Amino acid sequence: MDALIARGHQVDAWMRPTADATNLVGSRAEIVRTDYRNVDAMAKLLRGVDGVIHVAGGGLAPSREGLYQMNGDITRRLLGACKKGLHGPRKFVFVSSLAAFGFRKTSADEVATPVSDYGRSKREAELETLAAQNDLDVSIVRSPVIYGTRDTRFLQMAKWIKRGVRPHLITPDRVYSLMHVEDLARASVDTLEWDRASATVWHPTDGAIHTQRDITDAIAGGIEALGDRVTKREMTVGKGLLTFVAHVNQAWSWVAGNLPVIHPGKLGDLLENDVRCPPCPVVSEVQWTPTRNLVDGMIHTMAWYREHGWL
Secondary structure (H helix, E strand, C coil): CHHHHHCCCCCEEEECCCCCCHHHCCCCCEEEECCCCCHHHHHHHCCCCCEEEECCCCCCCCCHHHHHHHHHHHHHHHHHHHHHCCCCCCEEEEEEEHHHHCCCCCCCCCCCCCCCHHHHHHHHHHHHHHHCCCCCEEEEEEECEEECCCCCCCHHHHHHHHCCEEEEECCCCCEECEEEHHHHHHHHHHHHHCCCCCCEEECCCCCCCEEHHHHHHHHHHHHHCCCCCCCCEEEEECHHHHHHHHHHHHHHHHHHCCCCCCCHHHHHHHCCCEECCCCCHHHHHCCCCCCCCHHHHHHHHHHHHHHCCCC
16 A cells, blocks of 8 residues: 555555454555455446456465355456446556465466465466456566565564574575565556556565575564574474474364464465476566565564564
8 A cells, every 4th residue: 555655546445344454554555445355336436446456365264165255256346336337447556465476486477287276276366357358457576475564474573582492494595586565566667657567477585585594684683783692593394393382273263253374275286396487587577676585574563463463
């Protein structure tokens, strides 16, 4: 929202009727509670709108069926609403995930082979988006692993590190592509504003490859920048334990009603040792560069966590 508003766009923030809007408190975006099951109602809301950035469900769904509903089904209906209105949007940007493409790719042109229900549901949404390319100007931003303000992906890891334990998923040498959430927002707005052929798919990142140890060290550095001391005691969470935790989280979510970050629908992605984006020619063609590296980004993120009482 902030990236759009900063560039002078008027923003409607669509949210489900039950979604938590706490993160939008103080924003100049107008919150619109939306029934994503009603294509006609969405088409009316889209009259006079120039473009849509669709972030979809993020992967926090209570079940396998929920993942496909949040990604594939809602994307299909939203695209239908965009095409239905007489004065609706012409541009549609879908923020997807590397999980939709799969891993260990050497080219962005390879065939997508997602390995998890989350990735397959995202891929379903991508295919729905690409199928609309003759009716709308569509683009897909495939994000790597994201971190930053308002995001909880690394919050539990930060809490463990603050207690003196640096947890590593699978192995300390697991490799990642990463990007700060502010840069993902900027890349999404860039995609909305650029003048390129419909059906462009690209993979922006922070431009570096990081190991799991790089990430825990950067989180530790961010916590130390707040004045706390942390130790370097390490703990590796193996595949068996990670699988067990995912299923326990799923069972607990049914009781507590919350949505876990680690759950069975994402296990295929979590068990992968190489989570790098492939080389992407669009990045160099549009001369896109990130604004935050990992060290700076984690300092900023840990400070935000502390300021808002999360850490």
